[in-house]
Amino acid sequence: MENAPVSKYTISFGLSVALSSVINALLVVVKEKSQAVLAALQKISGHQWVTHSAIVLILFGFFGWLFARANGGQGLQMTVNRLIGTILAGVVTGGVIIIGFYLIGD
């Protein structure tokens, strides 16, 4: 595979953006459908949205760090085209899930 001409953090945190966006959307669906999850999120910080935000932000940092440590510390390798496609796919998927859920699923 062609090595991407960007830093390992650009790739690792780019992938983390995509993954965090989808997790954010899935967490919306899960908490809205499960009173137990909503109550647990509420209990942790006092407000479910604060806990939700904190989880997504922590996961963004964690996955970015984790992906940067892959391949013996060289980070995940991919082409820039694939990186851009993955970021956009993650953001669009996350957005469509959230909008679709509140439009028709809730």
Next chain:
Amino acid sequence: MNELFLMTHVLFGVGCMVTAVWLFVDVLHAHEENLTRIRRVSWAAAILMWLAFFIGGGWYVVSYPVDKAIILKGPWPFAHSYFMETKEHLVIMLLVLVTYLPIAASNNLAANPEARRVVLWVAAAIVLLALLVEGHGAIIAMGVKVALLAKQH
């Protein structure tokens, strides 16, 4: 005072969007002389978004329940049930995307067209998502207004 606090949330949000447009244009013309400015602008966009997020988040947790009750009794209950519910979660995605901007802009954008493309796509996504979120905010504010107007008649 509460309304002024809320307006700073809007101000910083719009500031982030305008800064992302500025960054997009600057990156289109990236060269050694504007690299430092590009990196500073990417940080500025991230800082503005974090300020908007903290101020808006604080207001949402503390003060929004009053507005929510007004909206739900008015003629536009969807201003909360769809627009606020969607906005409060899209904005988390926007925050993550903007936080990524300084990381993407830390590459040598003057020498590397591939790295420029990453920043251009991310900045464009930020602008579009920020516009969507700002539009949602306007409809939520209008939801309160039409509810209060309906109460008077």
